[in-house]
Amino acid sequence: MLFTIVSLLLFLPSLTSSSETWIKAGYWYSGSQFPVPDIDSTLFTHLTFGFAYINTSTYELLIAPSDEPYMFTFTDIVRQKNPSITTLLSIWTGDSNFSTFFSMATKPSHRTSFIESSIQRARLYGFHGLELCCVKPDTNTTKMENMGILFDDWRTAVDRESKNSTRSPLLLTLASHYLPSKNSTSYPMESLRRNFDWVHILAYNYHLPTMENFTGAHSALYDPSSNVSTDYGIKEWISRGLPAEKMVLGLSYHGCVWTLADPTANEIGSPATGPAVTPDGLISYKFIKSYMLCDGEKVLHNSTYVTNYCINGSVWIGYDDTEAIRTKVSYAREKGLLGYKVWQVANDDNWVLSKAAQEDEKDPRNKRQLLLVILLPTAATVTLVLVSAMWYLHKRARRNKGWMDNEKESQSLFRTTMASPGNANDPNLQAYDLWKCGKGMEFMDPSLDDTYLSCKLMRCMQIALLCVQENPADRPSMLELSSMLKNETAAMNTPKRPAFSTRRDEDEVQESTISQQEICRSSTEDREGLAGVVAREDRKAPEYFSLEDLPENSGDESGSNRTDEAVSRTKSEEVPETGSSSPAVAV
Numbered sequence: 001m002l003f004t005i006v007s008l009l010l011f012l013p014s015l016t017s018s019s020e021t022w023i024k025a026g027y028w029y030s031g032s033q034f035p036v037p038d039i040d041s042t043l044f045t046h047l048t049f050g051f052a053y054i055n056t057s058t059y060e061l062l063i064a065p066s067d068e069p070y071m072f073t074f075t076d077i078v079r080q081k082n083p084s085i086t087t088l089l090s091i092w093t094g095d096s097n098f099s100t101f102f103s104m105a106t107k108p109s110h111r112t113s114f115i116e117s118s119i120q121r122a123r124l125y126g127f128h129g130l131e132l133c134c135v136k137p138d139t140n141t142t143k144m145e146n147m148g149i150l151f152d153d154w155r156t157a158v159d160r161e162s163k164n165s166t167r168s169p170l171l172l173t174l175a176s177h178y179l180p181s182k183n184s185t186s187y188p189m190e191s192l193r194r195n196f197d198w199v200h201i202l203a204y205n206y207h208l209p210t211m212e213n214f215t216g217a218h219s220a221l222y223d224p225s226s227n228v229s230t231d232y233g234i235k236e237w238i239s240r241g242l243p244a245e246k247m248v249l250g251l252s253y254h255g256c257v258w259t260l261a262d263p264t265a266n267e268i269g270s271p272a273t274g275p276a277v278t279p280d281g282l283i284s285y286k287f288i289k290s291y292m293l294c295d296g297e298k299v300l301h302n303s304t305y306v307t308n309y310c311i312n313g314s315v316w317i318g319y320d321d322t323e324a325i326r327t328k329v330s331y332a333r334e335k336g337l338l339g340y341k342v343w344q345v346a347n348d349d350n351w352v353l354s355k356a357a358q359e360d361e362k363d364p365r366n367k368r369q370l371l372l373v374i375l376l377p378t379a380a381t382v383t384l385v386l387v388s389a390m391w392y393l394h395k396r397a398r399r400n401k402g403w404m405d406n407e408k409e410s411q412s413l414f415r416t417t418m419a420s421p422g423n424a425n426d427p428n429l430q431a432y433d434l435w436k437c438g439k440g441m442e443f444m445d446p447s448l449d450d451t452y453l454s455c456k457l458m459r460c461m462q463i464a465l466l467c468v469q470e471n472p473a474d475r476p477s478m479l480e481l482s483s484m485l486k487n488e489t490a491a492m493n494t495p496k497r498p499a500f501s502t503r504r505d506e507d508e509v510q511e512s513t514i515s516q517q518e519i520c521r522s523s524t525e526d527r528e529g530l531a532g533v534v535a536r537e538d539r540k541a542p543e544y545f546s547l548e549d550l551p552e553n554s555g556d557e558s559g560s561n562r563t564d565e566a567v568s569r570t571k572s573e574e575v576p577e578t579g580s581s582s583p584a585v586a587v
């Protein structure tokens with residue numbers, strides 16, 4: 001029973017560590033002038049260079065001469081800190097009516113110019129993929145059909161180039177509006193699904209200070225009073241047929257600033273008179289933190305919208321702080337999306353937001369930690385309760401048969417160990433107390449005992465007690481546990497007082513395992529595999545087991561991480577957006 005439960009526990013981590021390809025992407029925009037070597041690329045799986053443009057007469061890629069030197073070195077530089085990072089080149093299409101883009105998409109020869117030059121440039125500069133940024137659906141259905149044809153052609157060309165060059169194909173991605181459709185027309189969904197590695201949903205700039213005279217949550221996850229929200233957009237995309245696992249959620253590292261019409265009316269949706277602080281009212285998170293003094297109690301969080309805002313006089317700033325970012329990343333995991341992408345890395349404040357994005361509670365790795373802290377000791381407690389119930393029932397059976405000799409001895413023991421307050425009915429404590437004075441076998445169902453097994457049983461009991469120690473930091477990890485169970489000669493710590501007991505710890509611990517060891521030594525000396533288990537001289541065991549102690553097959557944790565990195569390296573990136581007609585988004 002004990003073995004069954006404990007070994008069941010060992011499988012729990014593998015259940016939660018699904019093979020994850022989790023995209024953590026970000027834009028570097030050349031207009032930010034943020035030094036590329038200063039990007040902490042370890043926080044990302046993908047980085048996208050913004051932007052290339054489309055030449056209005058040739059429809060080839062247009063590279064600003066001042067950007068070209070950065071394009072040549074970008075990938076090499078960000079790979080210095082993170083050799084497995086994937087880079088993409090984003091192509092900006094966003095003049096206000098996308099006229100150049102649709103002209104290009106309409107004519108086969110223009111499409112070819114665009115497609116061939118995009119592939120050629122991406123290879124020239126060493127990017128691993130391309131992104132088409134920010135084109136919105138148009139009500140002209142012919143235009144949308146042409147868009148679908150362009151994407152088919154692009155994919156065909158990328159695959160052909162890959163075969164011809166024997167290099168892995170460039171990633172093809174799209175940065176899209178948060179809604180899949182506009183009035184009756186929508187993106188060419190079938191084409192998107194066929195041709196893009198993923199679609200990046202630009203889930204921000206829903207409300208802009210230059211466009212609306214009401215304060216707004218510009219990247220609201222939910223909105224109780226309208227459909228202008230990320231949640232609504234994602235659901236629309238899914239209902240239109242784009243699978244969640246092809247979507248990457250956009251996160252904004254900038255805020256929108258309004259001038260309040262009345263400083264006392266300062267909630268989300270309050271009247272305003274236009275932008276503040278900057279001409280378009282867009283400011284970076286870094287700027288909010290360092291100049292606006294939006295910190296401490298001035299920062300408010302609205303969990304209905306999932307956003308932060310702060311008020312400084314008549315200045316109202318809506319933005320996402322760490323808690324909103326975390327919630328959104330959790331949301332992305334919960335909905336089964338592929339990952340997230342931030343606009344833009346230069347706007348972070350000392351990587352605070354990017355680090356928060358890695359801490360969401362839905363992360364399977366964080367779940368594993370929770371397991372260690374909560375589930376493990378709980379399950380071990382259940383085990384001990386079951387064992388003690390068996391023990392109790394067995395005692396009763398014996399009492400009924402009148403085996404008084406045995407009874408007296410264990411009753412007196414029971415009395416002494418139960419004498420201290422707080423122990424009553426606490427099987428953990430009973431087990432602990434018995435084990436401590438070397439009488440752990442008293443706790444077991446005697447039918448389990450024989451001279452060979454007893455030491456193994458005591459080892460299990462010691463492991464169980466280690467798992468229910470009060471301080472989570474004292475408890476063994478899953479790997480250590482696996483090692484202890486598989487390798488019978490591995491050293492083990494001495495358990496401290498179990499959690500959930502009313503009595504405090506200080507009085508005990510230490511010593512007292514001696515009698516335990518002696519029992520084992522005398523009964524198991526001659527047994528191969530068990531000899532020396534508990535009888536080792538160096539009982540001052542190390543706090544934790546070193547990696548060398550682990551059995552070969554328990555190293556899967558680091559192994560799977562490596563695989564994940566490899567997987568995510570083969571998938572990549574997409575796009576940012578600013579919602580306005582120029583990419584020069586946030587300060």
Ligand SMILES: *[C@@H]1O[C@H](CO)[C@@H](O)[C@H](O)[C@H]1NC(C)=O
Pocket residue numbers: 055056057058062
């Ligand atoms: C577009 O391409 C043409 C032909 O190569 C070139 O003359 C023109 O300068 C390009 N446009 C821009 C904005 O660079």
Ligand SMILES: *[C@@H]1O[C@H](CO)[C@@H](O)[C@H](O)[C@H]1NC(C)=O
Pocket residue numbers: 095096097098099
């Ligand atoms: C909109 O598209 C037309 C061509 O279809 C173009 O002439 C016009 O300049 C575009 N407007 C803007 C603001 O880009």
Ligand SMILES: *[C@@H]1O[C@H](CO)[C@@H](O)[C@H](O)[C@H]1NC(C)=O
Pocket residue numbers: 102106140141142143
């Ligand atoms: C729709 O777009 C196509 C191709 O750009 C164009 O030829 C056609 O005139 C447009 N239709 C309308 C109603 O604007």
Ligand SMILES: *[C@@H]1O[C@H](CO)[C@@H](O)[C@H](O)[C@H]1NC(C)=O
Pocket residue numbers: 160161164165
């Ligand atoms: C294949 O690659 C070679 C150079 O490596 C090039 O000359 C040729 O045009 C390519 N063929 C196609 C179909 O792209």
Ligand SMILES: *[C@@H]1O[C@H](CO)[C@@H](O)[C@H](O)[C@H]1NC(C)=O
Pocket residue numbers: 139182183
């Ligand atoms: C789309 O529909 C809205 C109303 O639902 C209308 O106001 C708007 O003019 C339409 N846009 C176009 C381009 O037809």
Ligand SMILES: *[C@@H]1O[C@H](CO)[C@@H](O)[C@H](O)[C@H]1NC(C)=O
Pocket residue numbers: 225226227
């Ligand atoms: C939101 O969209 C749904 C349909 O998707 C519609 O029934 C509902 O009325 C919309 N709500 C608002 C506030 O526009």
Ligand SMILES: *[C@@H]1O[C@H](CO)[C@@H](O)[C@H](O)[C@H]1NC(C)=O
Pocket residue numbers: 267268269301302303304305
């Ligand atoms: C969020 O803001 C809205 C609008 O001001 C308000 O109605 C709602 O109660 C707020 N939600 C929370 C949780 O504070």
Ligand SMILES: *[C@@H]1O[C@H](CO)[C@@H](O)[C@H](O)[C@H]1NC(C)=O
Pocket residue numbers: 210211212213272273274
């Ligand atoms: C907002 O209000 C100001 C002053 O009240 C006005 O000048 C401006 O045009 C308004 N902006 C919008 C987008 O309505």
Ligand SMILES: *[C@@H]1O[C@H](CO)[C@@H](O)[C@H](O)[C@H]1NC(C)=O
Pocket residue numbers: 291292293294298311312313
């Ligand atoms: C408001 O912002 C200014 C900077 O624009 C700052 O000096 C001041 O301390 C802020 N006041 C409050 C109450 O946050």
